[in-house]
Amino acid sequence: MPPLLEIREVRYRYSREQPWILDGISMSFEAGHVYCILGENGSGKTTLLLVMAGLLEPSEGEVLLEGKPLREQLPSARRRIGILFQNPEVMLFNPTVLDEIAYGPRQLFPEDEARKRAVETAKRLGIEGLLNRPTTSLSFGEKKIVALASILSYDPDIVLLDEPLSNLHPSRKKRVLETISDLAGEGKLVVVTSPDENVLPSKCSSKSILRRGKIITVPGGHG
Numbered sequence: 001m002p003p004l005l006e007i008r009e010v011r012y013r014y015s016r017e018q019p020w021i022l023d024g025i026s027m028s029f030e031a032g033h034v035y036c037i038l039g040e041n042g043s044g045k046t047t048l049l050l051v052m053a054g055l056l057e058p059s060e061g062e063v064l065l066e067g068k069p070l071r072e073q074l075p076s077a078r079r080r081i082g083i084l085f086q087n088p089e090v091m092l093f094n095p096t097v098l099d100e101i102a103y104g105p106r107q108l109f110p111e112d113e114a115r116k117r118a119v120e121t122a123k124r125l126g127i128e129g130l131l132n133r134p135t136t137s138l139s140f141g142e143k144k145i146v147a148l149a150s151i152l153s154y155d156p157d158i159v160l161l162d163e164p165l166s167n168l169h170p171s172r173k174k175r176v177l178e179t180i181s182d183l184a185g186e187g188k189l190v191v192v193t194s195p196d197e198n199v200l201p202s203k204c205s206s207k208s209i210l211r212r213g214k215i216i217t218v219p220g221g222h223g
Contacts, residue, residue, distance in 0.1 A: 002064065002066055002067030003028040003029055003030050003064075003067075004029060004030060004031045004065070004066060004157065004158065004189050005028070005029040005052060005063070005064070005065060005158055005189060006027070006028040006029065006063070006064040006067075007025060007026060007027050007028075007051065007052060007058075007061065007062075007063050007064075008026050008061050008062050008063075008064065009024050009025070009026055009060065009061040009062075010022050010024070010025045010026070010051060010058045010060070010061035010062070010063065011023055011024055011025075011058065011059050011060040011061055011213075012044075012047055012051060012056065012058050012059050012060075013059055019213070020059075020213045021044040021047045021213060022044055022047060022048055022051065022058075022213050023212070023213030023214055024061075024213075024214070025048070025061075025213075025214070025215050026061075026215075027208070027215060029158075029189050029191065030189065030205075031157070031187050031188065031189050032184055032185075032187045032188070032189070033184055033189065033190070033205035033206075034180060034181070034183075034184045034190045034191075034192060034201050034203060034204050034205055035189075035190070035191045035192070035204065035205055035206050035208070036191075036192050036193075036194070036200045036201065036204035036206070036207045036208070037191065037192070037193045037194075037207075037208050037209075037210055037215075038193075038194060038195070038196075038197055038200070038207065038208070038209045038210070039193065039195065039209060039210035039211065040195055040211075041195055043195075043210045043211060043212075044210055044213060045162065045163075045193040045195075045210055046085075046086060046162055046193075048193075048210065049083060049160045049162050049191065049193065050083070051063060052081075052158075052160060052191070053078075053081050053083045053160055054070045054071065054074050054077065054078065054081065055083070057071065065077055065080070079108070079154070079156070080156050080157045080158060081156055081157070081158045081160065082151035082152070082154070082156035082158065082159050082160065083151070083160040083161075083162070084144075084147055084148050084151055084159075084160065084161045084162055084164055085147070085162055086162045086163045086166070088140070088143040088144040088146070088147035089140075089143060091147040091150065092135045092138075092143055092146065092147060092150075093135075094135060095134060095135065096131070096132060096133065096134055096135065097122070097127070097130045097131050097132070097133050097134075097135060097138070097146050098115070098118055098119075098122075098131040098132065100135055100146055100147075100149075100150050101117075101118040101121055101122060101131075101146065101149045101150050101153050102114045102115055102117070102118035102153065103150060104150060104151070104153055104154035105117040105118060105153050105154050107154075108154060117153045117154070117155075118131075118149075118153050119131065120153075121149045121152050121153040122149055124149075124152070124179060125145055125148065125149050125152075125172075125175055125176070125179060126171075126172065126175045127142070127145055127146065127149060127172075130142060130146065140167045141167040141168045141169055141172065144164070144166070144167060144168060145168065145172055145176065148161070148164060148176065148179075152179070152183075156188075157188060157189065158188070158189045158191075159183055159188055159189070159190045159191070160191045161180070161190065161191065161192045161193070162193050163193055163194055163195070163199075164176055164180075164192060165177070165194070165199045166194075166199070177201055177202075180192065180201050181201065181203060184203075184205075192204075206218075
């Protein structure tokens, strides 16, 4: 059986005049695991996640979802992939937190089911007290966890998290870490990026470093 998600010899650059941001990267990702990717700011972590999510087309190489080219499964495959951006403000566009979290489910389910999923996801992340707040009134950390909830509410198989713990209150950071572990236990594929090894889930099935467009896998990932 092929891995849930795989990238093969992926190269990417934003223009011909620029160096490769991703330079021949190959990785495979199995369901039920957390994969951690370290890299300095500007190392290409965000670009890598955007390629994995099908939001950027590789300049060279390919992305496979269950052994088949991802690009041939779009846009329907987007239902299976959730991505949290470093800056949550680019993700929030609904008037209230409840509307934001319910937005994805409303595209897939009746209104009662969508609202139920939104409330359950908010409780899972400990933010049910924010549901009636305008999204514009939230702190940066609150926006980040609401953006995460907006992804989890439609139950994707693949969860790509770009620096999910930055700017979070310690108690909310703990809740997000617990949720990441739970997602893997539920059979989801979770990929987490961070510039700091100390801000990563403790249980990574593998730990890799993105540097100068190349991936270096660190021996002894914590499973």
